[in-house]
Structures are given as C-alpha cells and as structure tokens.
Amino acid sequence: MEKEKGKITLKDVARMAGVSRGTVDRVLHNRGDVSKRSYDNVMRVIKDIGYEPNIYASILAHDQNRSVVLLLPSYHTGEYWEMAARGAEQAKAYARTFNVSIETVLYDQYDIDSFREACIQLLGISPAAVVLAPVFRNETAVLTAVLRERGIPYSYVDTKLEEDGYLTFYGMPMYKSGYLCAELLFDSISSVPESADQMKVAIIRIERDKNRKSDPTVTRREGFFDYMTEHYPNVEIRSVFINPRDPGSIIETLSSFFESNPGITHVAMFNSRVHLIAPALETLRAGDMPRAVGFDNLDDNLAALRRGSIRYLITQHTDEQTRLAINSLVDYLVLNKEPERRDNYMHMDILSRNNVDDY
Amino acid sequence: MEKEKGKITLKDVARMAGVSRGTVDRVLHNRGDVSKRSYDNVMRVIKDIGYEPNIYASILAHDQNRSVVLLLPSYHTGEYWEMAARGAEQAKAYARTFNVSIETVLYDQYDIDSFREACIQLLGISPAAVVLAPVFRNETAVLTAVLRERGIPYSYVDTKLEEDGYLTFYGMPMYKSGYLCAELLFDSISSVPESADQMKVAIIRIERDKNRKSDPTVTRREGFFDYMTEHYPNVEIRSVFINPRDPGSIIETLSSFFESNPGITHVAMFNSRVHLIAPALETLRAGDMPRAVGFDNLDDNLAALRRGSIRYLITQHTDEQTRLAINSLVDYLVLNKEPERRDNYMHMDILSRNNVDDY
DNA sequence: CAATTTGCCGTGCGCGTGCACGGGAACCGT
DNA sequence: ACGGTTCCCGTGCACGCGCACGGCAAATTG
Numbered sequence: 001m002e003k004e005k006g007k008i009t010l011k012d013v014a015r016m017a018g019v020s021r022g023t024v025d026r027v028l029h030n031r032g033d034v035s036k037r038s039y040d041n042v043m044r045v046i047k048d049i050g051y052e053p054n055i056y057a058s059i060l061a062h063d064q065n066r067s068v069v070l071l072l073p074s075y076h077t078g079e080y081w082e083m084a085a086r087g088a089e090q091a092k093a094y095a096r097t098f099n100v101s102i103e104t105v106l107y108d109q110y111d112i113d114s115f116r117e118a119c120i121q122l123l124g125i126s127p128a129a130v131v132l133a134p135v136f137r138n139e140t141a142v143l144t145a146v147l148r149e150r151g152i153p154y155s156y157v158d159t160k161l162e163e164d165g166y167l168t169f170y171g172m173p174m175y176k177s178g179y180l181c182a183e184l185l186f187d188s189i190s191s192v193p194e195s196a197d198q199m200k201v202a203i204i205r206i207e208r209d210k211n212r213k214s215d216p217t218v219t220r221r222e223g224f225f226d227y228m229t230e231h232y233p234n235v236e237i238r239s240v241f242i243n244p245r246d247p248g249s250i251i252e253t254l255s256s257f258f259e260s261n262p263g264i265t266h267v268a269m270f271n272s273r274v275h276l277i278a279p280a281l282e283t284l285r286a287g288d289m290p291r292a293v294g295f296d297n298l299d300d301n302l303a304a305l306r307r308g309s310i311r312y313l314i315t316q317h318t319d320e321q322t323r324l325a326i327n328s329l330v331d332y333l334v335l336n337k338e339p340e341r342r343d344n345y346m347h348m349d350i351l352s353r354n355n356v357d358d359y
Numbered sequence: 360m361e362k363e364k365g366k367i368t369l370k371d372v373a374r375m376a377g378v379s380r381g382t383v384d385r386v387l388h389n390r391g392d393v394s395k396r397s398y399d400n401v402m403r404v405i406k407d408i409g410y411e412p413n414i415y416a417s418i419l420a421h422d423q424n425r426s427v428v429l430l431l432p433s434y435h436t437g438e439y440w441e442m443a444a445r446g447a448e449q450a451k452a453y454a455r456t457f458n459v460s461i462e463t464v465l466y467d468q469y470d471i472d473s474f475r476e477a478c479i480q481l482l483g484i485s486p487a488a489v490v491l492a493p494v495f496r497n498e499t500a501v502l503t504a505v506l507r508e509r510g511i512p513y514s515y516v517d518t519k520l521e522e523d524g525y526l527t528f529y530g531m532p533m534y535k536s537g538y539l540c541a542e543l544l545f546d547s548i549s550s551v552p553e554s555a556d557q558m559k560v561a562i563i564r565i566e567r568d569k570n571r572k573s574d575p576t577v578t579r580r581e582g583f584f585d586y587m588t589e590h591y592p593n594v595e596i597r598s599v600f601i602n603p604r605d606p607g608s609i610i611e612t613l614s615s616f617f618e619s620n621p622g623i624t625h626v627a628m629f630n631s632r633v634h635l636i637a638p639a640l641e642t643l644r645a646g647d648m649p650r651a652v653g654f655d656n657l658d659d660n661l662a663a664l665r666r667g668s669i670r671y672l673i674t675q676h677t678d679e680q681t682r683l684a685i686n687s688l689v690d691y692l693v694l695n696k697e698p699e700r701r702d703n704y705m706h707m708d709i710l711s712r713n714n715v716d717d718y
Numbered sequence: 719c720a721a722t723t724t725g726c727c728g729t730g731c732g733c734g735t736g737c738a739c740g741g742g743a744a745c746c747g748t
Numbered sequence: 749a750c751g752g753t754t755c756c757c758g759t760g761c762a763c764g765c766g767c768a769c770g771g772c773a774a775a776t777t778g
Contacts, residue, residue: 057734180713350709416764
C-alpha cells in the first residue's frame with residue numbers, strides 16, 4: 001500500500017503546480033506572500049497526489065530544539081507525582097528522536113504562590129507545548145488562557161478543566177474506579193450475602209488543608225458509595241481522618257478508631273497513600289487483618305501488597321498518562337498528527353500479590 | 360544534561376581524529392580500508408566526545424526501506440493471534456517513522472507444511488528482522504538457524520525456544536498466571552476456609568490434535584495446581600475436554616459433565632477460549648452460575664465478562680508483546696540500540712466487569 | 719627499473735526541506 | 749517619466765550523513 005520507490009517530494013509538487021519550491025513551502029507553513037491562484041494550485045496538487053513532507057529532511061533542515069514543559073507538583077521519592085515524572089522520563093526517548101526535549105517545572109502543591117511563580121518560569125522557557133495537572137483550578141485557567149493566546153498547545157493529565165482548548169487529556173475514570181474498589185473489597189462474600197451483616201467498612205481519609213485545590217477523589221467516593229447502596233445497603237461505613245504530615249500520629253488515630261469501632265472487616269482508601277496505614281494495620285490488627293484496597297502503584301504500596309497487608313491495588317498508570325500526553329503533543333508538533341481521541345481514560349489495573357512482580 | 364547547541368557531527372570527529380569524513384564513515388560502518396592507526400584514533404575520539412550519529416541525516420541519505428516480518432499463525436477475527444497482529448498494526452506507526460515497514464506472513468498452525476512454506480516466503484522477502492512465535496518448535500529452530508547465519512536479528516513473542524540467538528522475547532509468566540488464576544477463583548472464600556469442603560472445580564480443556572506443537576498452557580496448569588495444593592488441598596478438581604472445532608458439541612459435552620459431576624462451583628480454563636463455554640454456562644447453570652476465570656481479552660471473552668458469565672479474565676497483552684518486540688528490533692536496526700532486557704515478562708492484567716470499559 | 723597492484727584515504731554529490739535573500743512586475747504618487 | 753512601495757515568487761545555501769569515485773604512496777611483480 002506504500003509505494004516507497006517514487007517518493008513524492010516537495011519539488012514534484014512545485015513542478016506539478018507550476019510554481020517553485022519556495023512557494024510550496026510558503027503554502028505548507030501558511031506564511032503568506034502567496035497569491036490565491038498559486039495557493040489553490042498547490043493545495044490541489046498536494047491533495048491529489050497525497051504529498052507528505054519528509055520529516056527527516058524537515059527535522060534536519062529545521063534543526064531547532066523545541067521543548068515540551070511538564071508542570072507538576074514537586075514530590076519526594078515514592079510519592080504520587082513522582083510516577084508522573086517517571087513517565088516523562090520514558091517519553092524523553094521518543095521525544096529526543098524528534099529533537100524535542102522535555103523540561104519539568106515543579107511547584108509546591110500547598111502553596112499557590114509557588115504555582116504562580118512556576119507559571120512565570122514556564123512561560124520564560126517559551127515552550128513548544130505544555131503538559132499540566134490542574135491542581136489549582138483557577139490559576140490553571142489563567143495559565144491555559146495565556147497558552148491559548150500564544151498558540152502553545154497543552155494537554156492535561158490526571159484531571160482536566162472543563163474547557164476545550166486542550167489537545168488531549170489522559171486520566172482515570174474516577175467514578176468507576178471507586179465502584180471497582182468496592183467490588184474488589186466485597187467480592188469475597190458476594191456468593192454468601194447473608195454474612196454481609198457482620199461487615200463493617202472503614203474509609204480512611206486525609207485531613208485536607210483549606211485551600212482552593214480540587215479533590216478528584218470525591219467522584220471516586222461517589223462510585224464507591226453507589227456500589228455499596230446498590231449491593232450492600234446495610235453495611236456500616238465509617239470514616240476516619242489521618243494526618244499524612246505527621247506519620248507518627250497515624251497509628252494512634254487508627255488505634256483509637258479501631259477501639260471505638262470494633263469489628264471493622266474492610267478498609268478502603270481513595271488516594272495513593274494506603275501505604276501510610278499499612279504498618280498500623282499490621283500491628284493493630286495482626287490477628288484479624290481487615291481486607292484493604294487502595295490506589296496507585298507507589299513503591300510503598302507495592303511493598304504493602306507483597307506483605308499482604310493490602311489485598312488489592314487499583315492503579316491508573318500515572319506514568320503512562322504523562323508519557324502518552326507528551327507523545328501526543330510531540331506527534332502534534334512534529335508530525336502534524338491530530339490525536340485520535342481528545343479525552344483518554346486509562347485502563348485500571350488490578351494488582352494483587354500474585355501479579356505485581358512483572359509490573 | 361544535553362548540550363544541544365554545539366551538536367557534534369561526523370565532521371567534528373574527523374577533524375579531531377586528524378582524518379577525513381570518509382574515514383570516520385568507514386570506521387562507523389566497519390567497511391574496511393582503514394589503517395589500524397586511523398581506526399584507533401577515530402574510535403578513541405568517538406568514545407571521548409560521545410559522538411552519536413544524526414539519524415535524520417542518516418535516514419535521509421540512506422533512503423532505504425527495510426522491512427520487519429511478523430511470522431504468525433493465521434487467524435479468524437476474534438481469535439488469539441489476531442491480537443498479535445493488532446499489535447503489529449500499532450508498531451507500524453513507530454516503524455514508518457524510521458522508514459521500516461512491517462510485513463506479516465501467516466501459516467496454518469495445524470499444518471506443518473504450510474509453516475515450512477511460510478518460512479520460504481519469509482526468507483524471500485529478505486527481511487531486516489523477524490518476529491515469530493515458535494508454534495512448531497523444531498521447524499522454528501531450523502528457521503532461526505538460517506536467520507542467525509544470515510545475520511538477521513529476530514525476536515520471540517508468546518513463547519520462546521531455549522537458545523540465545525534471539526534479540527528479545529516478550530511473553531507472559533505462564534506459571535504465575537496459573538497461580539493467579541487460582542487465587543482469583545478462590546479468593547472469594549479465603550476468609551471462610553471451612554466452606555472449602557463444598558467446593559468443586561471444573562477445568563475445561565481443549566482436545567488437542569496429535570501434532571508436534573508446543574502447549575504453553577501446561578506450565579500454567581502447574582501454577583494452578585500448586586496454588587490449590589498449597590491452599591485448598593481437599594478441593595475436588597475435575598477435567599473435561601471440549602472440541603473447539605465443533606461448537607455445537609460443547610454444550611452437550613458440558614451438559615453431561617455437569618450431570619455426572621453435580622455441585623461444580625468453580626470453572627477455570629487455561630487458554631484464550633473461555634468464550635466457547637460461556638453460552639453453555641449461561642443456559643445450563645443459569646440459576647447457580649459457577650465462578651469462572653479465563654485468559655486473554657478476546658472480544659468474545661470481554662462480552663462474556665460483561666454479561667457476567669465470566670468473573671475475571673487474566674490478560675497478557677498479546678498486542679503489546681508484538682508491538683514491543685517489533686519496536687525493539689526497529690530500535691536495534693535503526694538506532695543501534697541494544698534492548699534493556701532480553702527476556703521480558705509482561706504484566707498480567709486482571710479484568711473484571713468493572714474495569715473492562717477503558718481497556 | 720617500469721608496470722601494476724594493494725592499502726588508505728579525501729572529496730564531491732545527493733537525500734528533501736527550511737529559510738533568507740533578492741528580484742521582477744504591477745501599482746502608486748509626484 | 750521616474751523613484752518608491754507592495755505583492756509574489758525563485759534560487760541558493762545549509763542541515764549531517766552515505767557512498768562512489770578517484771588519487772597517492774607503498775608494495776609487488778615481470
């Protein structure tokens with residue numbers, strides 16, 4: 001289906017359209033100084049013979065080094081956003097193939113001013129494209145407005161804003177993920193529903209700062225509760241809040257929680273930090289471990305999974321998200337390739353003790 | 360970490376080594392006519408300054424069209440090997456970036472002569488690289504010997520032969536997949552082991568032709584049985600054979616099986632064809648569906664999963680396997696990039712009704 | 719010693735595109 | 749009629765590399 005022999009070049013187009021290479025070039029890149037007549041001629045020929053520019057020659061001649069900037073919350077090793085950064089690392093290999101480099105700009109996700117500074121820094125780089133996670137919604141809207149104005153394409157990862165200026169979005173179906181979480185928790189007794197009376201669920205949540213950040217896990221929680229009301233309306237559900245900034249306090253919090261709420265058989269956590277409660281479960285409930293399900297393949301989570309203190313992890317391929325987002329932008333920039341889909345919901349992986357190894 | 364400004368070119372290397380571009384070129388491509396002195400000089404400079412050729416210029420100048428051939432059993436839509444072919448489709452996009460095209464050569468997996476013919480056809484194409492699944496072990500060994508002799512790199516997918524001439528292998532950890540299969544089947548009652556007495560497992564197998572083909576699922580079966588003896592040594596396990604060539608017979612076979620083996624609560628199947636027994640389960644066991652687990656994300660399997668007649672599917676990303684295998688070969692051919700790992704065991708995905716949608 | 723071969727090596731051209739430069743024609747105003 | 753714009757357009761060089769061609773010196777041969 002490809003006839004590689006008689007490759008059609010720009011020169012051929014020029015000849016067939018009765019103009020020079022320069023004119024074809026001007027048409028291809030919309031840089032004016034072309035009469036309507038010539039323009040139409042060239043366009044017709046291009047369409048007729050299906051001309052496609054040779055990207056090697058193009059890149060070779062261009063020889064410019066564009067950069068795609070990834071705008072992320074800063075992270076320590078083992079934290080959620082590190083995975084996103086890891087994805088960028090993988091994308092680099094692909095991007096460098098096309099002479100585009102990946103820069104990462106970080107900000108403190110608890111400090112809105114640092115986000116604003118990061119935006120300024122980002123614009124200073126004058127990137128060819130941007131990948132970002134809209135942690136601060138309003139400020140992100142400001143940034144993307146500037147990007148649109150400057151004609152810089154951008155993609156969302158993790159979450160998106162409800163506008164339509166972005167090129168692509170890669171994220172997780174949050175509602176479904178909560179639903180799935182509940183299923184994995186309670187699948188164990190679906191064949192013996194009468195035992196549902198003996199179950200009690202604990203939902204571990206994070207004490208949140210009062211800031212303007214968005215909390216994507218609310219949707220996940222909805223999915224979870226909908227599953228519960230549909231399948232196990234009588235199961236007791238309790239919530240407890242822990243403070244991730246003070247790891248020492250967690251075991252105390254949970255200890256008193258378990259005392260005042262005896263008979264907890266299931267534990268769910270809707271963000272990436274199940275690993276924080278794993279040690280507490282192991283010491284407080286060594287005898288009768290509740291069945292625990294959490295999210296995201298952080299190293300600490302995987303370790304807890306292997307130890308058996310977490311039963312299942314649902315992962316959203318955070319690294320893949322950034323990788324694909326970057327790739328879509330690179331394809332768009334270099335190959336003029338429109339993405340297949342704008343909104344891309346990633347597949348959720350279910351991880352158990354027995355399939356983590358080759359992850 | 361990249362200094363893109365002063366890109367090092369072949370000319371720079373030539374200058375620094377005190378030779379001409381031609382000589383450097385001869386060194387790079389091992390085509391002789393270079394004195395030992397010059398050779399050493401050039402090699403030293405290359406290593407010192409970390410010269411890397413510009414592949415765009417290289418491809419542009421070279422302008423040759425190589426092809427990678429994928430050697431697979433022929434398939435009908437919805438069958439296992441179709442997924443492998445699908446992966447090739449995805450790899451095409453990447454490959455064409457480098458002026459390499461992907462050809463597929465098919466053979467009848469039940470006819471060894473057709474395989475031999477396919478090999479001849481393959482060699483006729485004089486491919487730059489080959490991806491293959493060693494269905495016929497001995498004949499595959501013959502083929503790979505020829506490939507090695509001709510210096511054509513090749514990669515295995517799905518299964519591999521025990522030799523070390525291949526560039527990469529992408530497959531599934533078969534033993535673990537069987538183990539995982541058992542866990543997913545019986546996880547439901549792990550907290551109430553006393554009910555294990557009431558369980559009965561059926562293993563559905565395929566009547567095999569008597570040919571020299573390899574059966575990779577034996578290892579999977581081992582993993583399954585090991586899990587069972589470790590965790591539920593007293594559970595009854597029965598096997599039943601169905602004939603995939605005669606779909607009409609399946610329901611009869613299973614009907615009489617269920618009659619003579621009442622109380623089957625769990626069903627496992629170790630190849631990609633669970634979809635064959637799903638309708639039978641739905642009609643024969645509508646009231647008390649046994650819990651069924653199978654393998655591979657064939658469309659029919661996914662449909663059965665959605666209908667609820669299969670509880671879990673374990674998938675091995677067959678499409679990814681071929682995609683990655685092809686990519687590894689392309690990288691090796693074009694970029695001279697050695698693969699990171701030779702043997703690559705893919706992650707197993709667990710698919711349930713609630714996470715198939717975004718697959 | 720002349721003629722030829724062999725071992726090494728440098729140079730020039732072409733791959734297809736981006737872009738700067740300059741130039742011709744038409745149009746304007748004086 | 750003439751200088752000055754404006755609008756279009758063609759050409760030449762550069763990008764980095766592969767490869768063919770030819771050349772020079774040393775080694776070999778008759």
